[in-house]
Amino acid sequence: MDSPPPRRRALFGYEPPPSASDGGPLSVTELAQRARRFLEGEFASVAVKGEITDVSRSQRGHIYFTLKDANSQIPAVLWEGAARSLDFQLQNGLEVVARGNLTLYAPRGRFQFICQKITPAGEGLLEAKFRALTAEYEAKGWFDESLKKPLPFLPRVIGIVTSPTGAAIHDILETLLRRHPRASVLLAPAKVQGVGASEDIARAIRLLDGRDDVEVLIVGRGGGSLEDLWAFNEPAVVEAIRRARTPVISAVGHEVDVTLADRVADVRALTPTRAGEVVVPELEALIDGVRILRDRLDREVTGLLRNASLTLDALGRSWALREPRRMVQRASERVKELRAALTRSLEGTHRRLEERLRRLDRIPSGRLLLARLVRARQEVAGLRREMDGAMRRNLEGARADLERLGPLLESLSPLAVLQRGYSITRTKDDGRILRSSNEAAPGDEIVTLLADGEIVSRVEES
Amino acid sequence: MAKKVDLSFEEKLKKLEDIVESLENGELALEKAVDRYQKGVRLHAELQADLDRMEKRVRMLTEEGREVEFEGAADEDDDQ
Incomplete structure (x- = not known):
């Protein structure tokens, strides 16, 4: 009996080629298998250049897309393993070169490009x-x-x-x-x-x-x-x-x-x-920076003031300061004397008047006497007012004197003295103030303090 | 010269630095030095106040233009 050969199931993708010599029609599967083998044999390793479109990613990590150019398109897939090692993003519009093989997906009768490797080609949109x-x-x-x-x-x-x-x-x-x-x-x-x-x-x-x-x-x-x-x-x-x-x-x-x-x-x-x-x-660096600036500021000024006070001490011992002080002292003594003299004289007048009143008092009284008394009292009151006024005027005069003397004192202050052209000379070594030419020897370095700064010089002869 | 209130933190810092440097050069007359010192102390106080006044604020603008506290940043390493 000539029965058709038993149909063998494809095992592991292998199936012996159906014999065309059988002459009978092929099953759909048989045709698909033959086409697949043909494609896989003919296009086992091929590089294709095209634009990517319709990118989608399956849950398992496979990437499906379509390769196309102006007239044609081929469905393609990048299996999960290859997709993972991809070092750029597959996206629509990107021009790529894909390497891989063609196959046929029999369940859908669709041929498909399996990408092994894919690289961007030129530039995309x-x-x-x-x-x-x-x-x-x-x-x-x-x-x-x-x-x-x-x-x-x-x-x-x-x-x-x-x-x-x-x-x-x-x-x-x-x-x-x-x-x-x-x-x-x-x-x-x-x-x-x-x-x-x-x-x-x-x-x-x-x-x-x-x-x-x-x-x-x-x-x-x-x-x-x-x-x-x-x-x-x-x-x-x-x-x-x-x-x-x-x-x-x-x-x-x-x-x-x-x-x-x-x-x-x-x-x-x-x-x-x-x-x-x-x-x-950094905030902390900022806070530190501001604090350090303040420290430097304080250190500098403390040093400056120490120097200045040394200078002032030295000046204070000089005639320039003793003299104006004595002038003020003399002035204020004179003011005091004047005030005493004035008080004495006014008090004398007052006392004499009081005396006269008391004498009047002892004379037998009468209307005339009373009127005199009233008049005398008014006279006393007037005198007292006058006395007060004179006293006040005098004190005001004294105050004005002192106010005039204040600026004079100030004009004789050490800085003003320096401004007028005087100077102070100190040794450079220990800052000692020189008062005599004997105190410096040739070759010594000396520092001259002027109103606006210092000059350092060396002694030629003394 | 610009008013003091208009100076930025940076400008004030720069001024203070200039003052300290001019003092450190030691070429100023005493009166001027004291004057600079007082300016320096004032600048220092202002800088200090500027730093003290700063306060952490992280806000977000809403669509209606309101400002709300932004909490998004404070996650796992919320150490404030």
């Missing part, structure tokens, strides 16, 4: 756009060093534009507050990737830039693919940074990613952490 924008802003001079604004030394308020939930804000704040635990920060939250992100970032920049208290801005996000960072290349963001009056620190991603925002910013921080470092000085 985003790269081209990036290059065009870079050229445009370079031509406008927007990246020029001359436009860079200096950062404030100690900003009152630090404005930050980033996502409130991203890694960047955490990194920035951690570093910033460690360096300056009393800093003031204002976060303007913005969407940092996806549709509308660039407008959102630009709006947040303008918002913070419009505030008087915000003295520096940090604009950024954590690292990512070119596509993730794309908002920071968009004209809306680049222009908002360029037009800001407030200095801007960019802090986008990691060191390798340079965005146009980085290039237009006044300062580029390589990472958000680095932005937290450059934006504030």
Whole structure:
């Protein structure tokens, strides 16, 4: 009996070729198997160049996408193992060279390119756009060093534009507050990737830039693919940074990613952490610095005053000061004498009048006497007023005298004396004041103190 | 000359440094030195006050333009 050969199941992908000589129709599976073997044999290792589109990632980590050019497309897959070692982001529009083999996925009758290795080829759409924008802003001079604004030394308020939930804000704040635990920060939250992100970032920049208290801005996000960072290349963001009056620190991603925002910013921080470092000085160093300046200030002035008081002591012993002091002393003695004499004379008049009144009192009384008495009393009162006035005038005169003498004393103060051309000479060694030519020998160094400074000289002869 | 209130912390610090250096050069007449010293003491007090006045504030702008405390930063290593 000539029965058809038993159908053998494909084991481990192996199945002996069906014999066409059988002449019978092939099953669908048989045809698919033959096509698959053909494809796998013919295209066992091939490199293909095309644009990536329709990227999707399975739960297991395989990446499915379509390779296409102007007229054709081929479905492709990158198995999980190869996908893991990929060192760039597969994204729509990216031009790549893929190496691998063709196969046929029998359940769907679809042929598929299995990628073993994939590398970017030339530039994709985003790269081209990036290059065009870079050229445009370079031509406008927007990246020029001359436009860079200096950062404030100690900003009152630090404005930050980033996502409130991203890694960047955490990194920035951690570093910033460690360096300056009393800093003031204002976060303007913005969407940092996806549709509308660039407008959102630009709006947040303008918002913070419009505030008087915000003295520096940090604009950024954590690292990512070119596509993730794309908002920071968009004209809306680049222009908002360029037009800001407030200095801007960019802090986008990691060191390798340079965005146009980085290039237009006044300062580029390589990472958000680095932005937290450059934006504030260390508070502790600041406190120390201020204290040290105060110490130096005090030390200098203490030294100066000690020198000055030595000079004053020396001057105090000289005639220039003894003389005016004596003048004042004499003046005040004279004032005292005058006052005593005046008092004596007025008191004498008063006493004589009182005496006359008492005598009148002893004479037998009458209306006439009484009238006289009243008149006499008035006379006494008038005299007393006069006396008081004279006394006051005299004291005022004395005070004016003293006031005149005050400035005189001052004009004879040591500094004023020096101003008039006198000088004091001391030995350089021990600061002794020279009063006699015998006190210095040829070759000695001497210091001459003048009103505005010192001259150091050497004695030729004495 | 700008009013004192308009000087930034940095400008005040710079002024104080200049004063200390001019004193350390020792070329000033006594009166001028004392005058500088007093200015220096005043600047020091202002700098000190500026530092003392500082106060940690981490705020976030809401969509309505209000300012609210921002807590997002204080996670695992919340050591304040």
